[in-house]
Amino acid sequence: MSTMQSSMHNPGFLRSIKNAIPNHCSNCGKKYSETDLSLIQKDEFNAILHLNCSKCKESYLINVVTPKGILQGSSRIPLKIDISSPKEAKKFIGRKAITSDDVLNIHEYLQNLKLAKELQI
Secondary structure (H helix, E strand, O other): OOOHHHHOOHHHHHHHHHOOOOOOOOOOOOOOOHHEEEEEOOOOOEEEEEEEEEOOOOOOEEEEEEEHHOOOOOEEEEEEOOOOOHHHHHOOOOOOOHHHHHHHHHHHHHHHHHHHHHHHH
């Protein structure tokens, strides 16, 4: 079991952040169970968790600030995007942001593909 997984299943860690995590889904009202919560990333200062309602599939990222193991605060961010699994969220956390140049490069690339396709017809 990885360090993140073992700290997630550590009763002390769960107890320390219990007050930072909602008890019920704000969309449908279903009570959350422990299986609805997944640890995405954790270090000595904070933890990022993924909370997914098993009934309506409403998803949240929760950032819990815990310097020196003491709960200092948290924020819950609704995910109104197509990332609904903890595994998928882990892929994107900490990645470099897409720049406007990246978008322009993709646009130019797609325009060139379109032009090449039109010339072949």
